[in-house]
Amino acid sequence: xxxxxxxxxxxxxxxxxxxxxxxxxNMNHEYMSWYxxxxxxxxxxxxxxxxxEVTDKGDVPEGYKVSRKEKRNFPLILESPSxxxxxxxxxxxxxxxxxxxxxxxxxxxxxxxT
Amino acid sequence: xxxxxxxxxxxxVQEGRISILNCDYTNxxxxxxxxxxxxxxxxxxxxxxxxxxxxxxxxxxxxVFLNKSAKHLSLHIVPSQPGDxxxxxxxxxxxxxxxGNLIFGKGTKLSVKP
Numbered sequence: 013x014x015x016x017x018x019x020x021x022x023x024x025x026x027x028x029x030x031x032x033x034x035x036x037x038n039m040n041h042e043y044m045s046w047y048x049x050x051x052x053x054x055x056x057x058x059x060x061x062x063x064x065e066v067t068d069k070g071d072v073p074e075g076y077k078v079s080r081k082e083k084r085n086f087p088l089i090l091e092s093p094s095x096x097x098x099x100x101x102x103x104x105x106x107x108x109x110x111x112x113x114x115x116x117x118x119x120x121x122x123x124x125x126t
Numbered sequence: 127x128x129x130x131x132x133x134x135x136x137x138x139v140q141e142g143r144i145s146i147l148n149c150d151y152t153n154x155x156x157x158x159x160x161x162x163x164x165x166x167x168x169x170x171x172x173x174x175x176x177x178x179x180x181x182x183x184x185x186x187x188x189x190v191f192l193n194k195s196a197k198h199l200s201l202h203i204v205p206s207q208p209g210d211x212x213x214x215x216x217x218x219x220x221x222x223x224x225x226g227n228l229i230f231g232k233g234t235k236l237s238v239k240p
Contacts, residue, residue: 016169045227054132054232055170055215068224102169111158111219111226112177117169 016118024124033088035103044086048099093125132231145203149216156218206238
């Protein structure tokens, strides 16, 4: 089954404790992206990757890091999480970089930073 | 500054009637427009899209209309069903590269009452 998986689905952590949210897709997609969803703000892009070893900042990259060492994986790293990073996070992928391609989303990771 | 705007946070419609969700954009360079549907505890799923060279695209009960001169698009759902109750996100993008990143609106929560 074609899908984007994220782990963990739920995470409660404390300020400053480094964490990684994993994302994996099995569709051989070139393009992958991370979003956060906050009440009243919709979906905002954090980082995106157009291919292996090619990553770039989205609209809200502060406090996040990403890497793309393999085509299928695109982990999101929070080196020193803060309470304002409490949010619902979605990983997404699509076959190409063009906007006409359908984007597939993972099920989401709900992160709480206390 | 918001490039994609969904000015109605919520919409309530009776089952069997038409639902009309609206979206406005400011960037005339957008080439593609997409609608995503999101149920609670799930990732957004692609619903329907339209290229800027068209003014209408239809898929079953869902039709998207694009008015480029007004920088406005709308999603029509006819007839509405209770299972359509979800948050609907409008998104826009350019052709490729960083322009291919999706810019999302804040979403409209649709409630279809039996």
